[in-house]
């Protein structure tokens with residue numbers, strides 16, 4: 161395994177320079193996309209929303225079969241019921257439906273990035289739910305199920321994260337997320353970009369590495385690894401920040417708490433890079 165990772169890291173020596181610090185978010189997006197266009201010339205932009213299945217035909221076939229009876233279906237139903245039970249629609253624009261494509265966003269009031277999960281937790285509290293007693297956490301379980309239901313109401317809408325360039329605080333949050341994405345970390349000294357840009361399409365620990373483009377379109381996801389043998393229908397579900405934690409641990413770096421500002425800023429940059437890609441969550445992933 162170690163040898164494999166060393167092979168990967170050797171390959172990163174040949175890569176293009178990371179995005180320039182002085183570029184505008186739109187410039188960043190253009191070069192991000194054109195990198196993948198050059199490396200995966202047959203893959204259409206919208207297909208990146210399908211992760212590794214956009215670039216691997218054998219796995220795509222298995223995955224399409226699994227999506228015929230999706231293992232997250234029950235979780236989605238639970239999420240819908242909780243959404244209604246806790247009157248979540250009362251806290252959001254458009255009754256909370258068809259809005260996920262605008263998340264995360266920069267909140268002028270607090271001067272910080274806000275994620276859907278944060279707004280969801282705030283809403284539950286506002287509506288008098290005892291979130292501690294109900295064991296509502298950010299990464300999985302009931303909150304992930306409500307988030308999955310909300311995501312599903314945005315399916316087909318194009319990701320549309322806004323970075324207001326005239327707001328220094330928003331730009332700082334965006335730059336912070338970008339720096340996080342390109343920074344090497346952990347004992348293995350790997351950045352997100354090392355695995356999901358420069359080595360996308362290659363194998364690591366028996367997993368095919370997905371392109372970073374489109375990675376955010378389908379969260380929360382359902383993974384067998386998370387579900388294990390549990391009969392709890394919510395067990396396999398996780399939010400994007402649960403996944404960030406897992407990827408940090410893969411390189412033996414410490415994972416941060418979900419909704420830490422560094423992860424929110426990362427989610428801001430990471431999701432902005434997939435602007436224009438249609439939402440298709442929740443989804444099954446390896």
Ligand code: HEC
Pocket residue numbers: 210211212341350351352353354355356364367368369370371375376381400403404407408410411426430445446
């Ligand atoms: C050592 C390599 C490695 C590094 C570094 C790494 N990841 Fe991953 N990541 C993986 C593997 C392996 C998977 C599972 C296969 C896949 O979908 O790419 C994965 C999956 C993901 C997924 C899910 C993809 C999907 O389609 O659902 C996301 C999102 C993700 N990584 C984000 C990140 C971010 C953000 C970072 C930096 C904090 C990061 N990763 C760092 C190896 C890595």
